[in-house]
Amino acid sequence: MNRLIPLASPDDPRIDAYRVIKERDLVGRGGRFILEGRTVLDVALSPRNRFALESLLIAESRAQALAPLLAQAPEGVPIYTASQAILDGITGFHIHRGLLGVGLRGAEPNAAELLARLPEEALVVVPLGITNHDNVGGIMRNAAAFGADAALFDFASCDPLYRKAIRVSVGGSLIVPFAREGMAHELIDLLAAQGFELLALSPAGASELSALARPRRAALLLGAEGPGLAPDIMARTRTVRIAMRGDFDSLNVATTSGIALHALMKPAP
């Protein structure tokens, strides 16, 4: 492939983004995020990816095997290659199996804009106060698998474009439209104004998920494991529980999202 650009030094300024240690610093540099690994890059180079790519960086030893994938990279996206010695000299992100990329956030819609675009029949997942990157990634993976139309995160939740969240999402973070802003009540106000039925998942929920008729517009609220959703949130929503065996009513929040999104998935168009 004659598009490959070999690097001669780990200090080459063209790969500065790959040297950033703190992910929040990446946002400051024009709203970037890091992609890593084959599975994520497969999604990133497919039409399902909502974001533009700034560059790719691969181990030269993998260039030949990856040629069919790299051929899908849009024109104008530089593909840098480097020896393992140079890759080892890049002090920021660990090179995950010799395949990294930088994505660009671009103009992100706010929650109100995102909701205004949704079809009449819609399913939205709403993670509140979820700070664990694995769980946020797991929720985005399930949102993509079960065709959620959007995800609304409160600002207390972690960013679904964090490196690890993207990796755990297997690229789902690149597919499902999302916004991350404000407080839980503000998001709930927006959803209520747009006619969404607010379904708050909790072991203490009043209705059982399997007995629930799927609303045409459903918003699935998820709280962090341990504290769960706040009582004032529960008070203004329809609370829903997943039936369990009673003496061990404990599910991971990403698994919970999978069970609930599967149950509420819209029928195929």
Place this chain on the structure above:
Amino acid sequence: MNRLIPLASPDDPRIDAYRVIKERDLVGRGGRFILEGRTVLDVALSPRNRFALESLLIAESRAQALAPLLAQAPEGVPIYTASQAILDGITGFHIHRGLLGVGLRGAEPNAAELLARLPEEALVVVPLGITNHDNVGGIMRNAAAFGADAALFDFASCDPLYRKAIRVSVGGSLIVPFAREGMAHELIDLLAAQGFELLALSPAGASELSALARPRRAALLLGAEGPGLAPDIMARTRTVRIAMRGDFDSLNVATTSGIALHALMKPAP
């Protein structure tokens, strides 16, 4: 609490088990395993735990707050306390929030014995070739939450009593009876001989999970993400898929177990 036994040195031989770095070495020392953290110890000190405890080890700064929990420890189980300096000198397992324990495997049933004990109506989860500790722990958590009667792991899967698997299971590994042995086909032979319907979960499954009538005896076969279940396993089982949106048919295997166990959960007795 006058049961607490203060330690004066990190080299005290009574806490040798806590110094082991490689978990497989623990098995060699009489079949031990490590418990860590409050949530796991809550289960370990409840009647749901199937295993005996050898000892507990806690930070002395936490002894007072943990007194109500520690009061549930069976008589004869020593509870060691140590200063943070001594805990820091224990070179093996990191002290997870100042609360550790050692459990004893005891006489473990083999797969045939385990199946012979099950009730006529039974649900068994069968992880095959699942080497990731998070996924094994997640499966055991879901097995406990949805009341699976047993778990049968092939020997290629990782041990559900690995420290991290127990932690991710939130103690589910201590509750759900399991065996880990042999090859996939041997386990399947045993299950078939005991009248279990073999349900193999796969994105390529022939039946849809939500359309499945719950068998009285169901065995839920799960393969590793990526390779999935081998074709010769698929050929001799009923293959089942979880409906997804089509262009992103990718679920985490622990999430898959949650969705399927929820769907196949036995009615409350």
